[in-house]
Amino acid sequence: MAPSFNSPKQELEQGICGQHGWSSSYFQAPSSRWCVEVRWGVGPRNGRVFVSDDVSDGASKAGVKKGHAAAATVAIAGLRDIVYAANSRQNLTIVEAFGAQFDHTCFVTSGLEGWAKLWEINPTEVFIDVEGNQVTPPVLVQVCVPFRVFGEQHDRSLCLLEVPNSSRARRDPGVSEDMNRLLGDPKITKVFCDGTSGADRRSLGVVDSDNYVDLEDIASSLVGATGVRRGLARIMNLAWPNPEVRVAKDTRDKQSVLFFAAIEQGKKPRPKELDEIPNRIRRYAAMDAWCTMTAYRGLRQQAQHEGLLMTD
Template sequence: MAPSFNSPKQELEQGICGQHGWSSRYFQDPSSRWCVEVRWGVGPRNGHVFVSDDVSDGASKAGVKKGHAAAAAVAIAGLRDIVHEANSKPTQTIEKAFGAQFDLTCFVMSGPEGWAKLWEMNPTEVFVDVEGNQVTPPVLVQVCVSGKQHDRSLCLLEVPNIHGLSDDMRRLLGDQSITKVFCDGTSGADRRSLGIDDSDNYVDLEDITSSLVGATGVNRGLARIMNLAWPNPAVRATKDTRDKESVLFFAAIEQGKKPRLKGLDEIPDRIRRYAAMDAWCTMMAYRGLRQQAQHEGLPMTE
C-alpha cells in the first residue's frame, strides 16, 4: 500500500528525497516565485530548480507554507521519470552489493601484527567506525586504510580494555597529519567515545555529502551515501536488517548487560565481519565521492 502524505512538501521531502538521500532547497526567485532546487547526485547535471507560479509572501508563515507546497508540487511532477527510474531498481543489501569485493580486497587484522602493517602503509587518511559508542572507550574500534594500490586495503580491529585505547590507537587518533574520516552524522557519538574533539583532524561523510549533494533534514546514513558515491544503474543498496543482531550484541555490552569483551574471538564471525565492512564502506564511499567531486571540478567541502 502506497504511503499517504498530508501535503506536496511532505511527499517530496519524505516520500522522495528522504528515501533516496536527495536534497531540497526552497527559495524565491527575483520575481518572488517560489522555487525548490532538488539535487539527486554530485554536480549540476544531477539537479534541477523547479519554479512555481506562486508568489505568496515569504515574510509570513502561511505564505511560506503555501509557497513551499506549490514549489514541491511542481517538483513532484517534474521528477516523475527520475523517481520512477530510482524506484524501479531492485534493492540489494550493502552486504550483497559489496560483500564479495570486500572479501577479495580487504585484509582484516588486529594486534601488534596489524598495527605494524598499518604503520608500514604510512597513511595520510584513515576510515574509522566504532561499535558501542555510548561508552568511553567504545566496545570495538575499526580502522580501514587504503593501500597504494586502490584494490587492496587493511581493516584493523581493536577491542579496547577497561583502561582505554591502545598506545597505537591513541597515537593514530592524535596524529594531526592523518585525517580521520567518519560516517558519524551530527550526533558525534563515535568521535566522543574515542575522545576526539573539534580541534582534531577529522571529516565526516555526512558533511561531505551535504556539501556535494545538498543538506538534508536528517542524516542520510551509510547506505544512501554509498548509492550517491557509486551510482549503480542496475541496483540500489540498502541497509541490511540483520544488522540489528550486531547492534543488539554491542548494545548489551555497552549497557552493562554483558561483560566487556576480552578479545575479538568473543565476537561471532559474522558480526565481526559486519563491523569491519562498515569501516571499509566508509572508505569506499569517501573514495567514490572524491572521484565524483574531482570529475565535476568541485571541492570536497565548502
C-alpha cells in the same frame, strides 16, 4: 500500503528525498515565484530547479508555507520519471552489493602485528567506525587504510580491529597506545560517517584538533543538506551511482546491532579480546569502516569528475 503525507512538502522531503538521500532547497526567484531545487547526485547534471506560479509573501509564515507547498507540488510531478527509475532498481544490502569486493580486497587484522602493518603503510587518511559507541570505552573500533600492491591495478586495504580496554589507556576511551597515537596525530585525517550525533568521535575522545572529517558533511557539501542524516547506505549510492542497483540498509540483520546493544545495556559482558566477538559480526563491523573508505573515495572521484572541490 502507500504512506500518506500531510502536505506536498512532506511528500517531497520525506517520501522522495528522504528515502533516497536527495536534497531539497526552497527559494524565491527574482520574479517572486517560489522554487525548489532538488539534487539527486553530484554535479549540475544531477539536479533540477522546479518553478511554481505561486508568489506568496516570503515575509509571512503562511506565505512561506503556501509557497513551499506550490513548489513541492511542481517538483513531485517533474520528478516522476526519475523517482520511478530509482525505485525500479534492485534493492541490495551493503553486504550483498559490496561483500565480495570487501572479501577480495580487504585484509582484516588486529593487535601489534596489525598496527605494525598500518604504520608501515604510513597513511595520511584513515577511515574509522565504532561499535558500541553509547558506552565509554566503546566496544569495538575499526580502522581501514588503503594501500597499493605493486603490479595490481586496484588498491587493497587493511582493516584493523581493536577491542578497547580501559585498564591500559591514557585516553578516556581506553584504546591502545597505537590508537592514541593515530587519533591524536594532526597529520592524519580521520574520516567518520557519524552525522550530527558525533557518537563515534565522542566515544573515542576525538576533538577538532585531532583533524577529522565526516562523510555526512562531505555529502551535504556536494549534494546539498538534508533534514536528517543520510546514513552510510544512501551515501554509498551517491558515491557509486548504479542504474541497476540501489544499496539499502539491512533491516533484516539484527544480529550485529543486538550484539553491541546488549553490551551497551549491560545485558552482556564486555568482550576483553577480539575472539570473543563472533566472526560474522567482526566481518560486518569491518565492512562498515571499509564502506566509509569506499564512499569517501567515490565522492572524491565524483567531485573531481565534476570539477568540484570536496569540502567538509
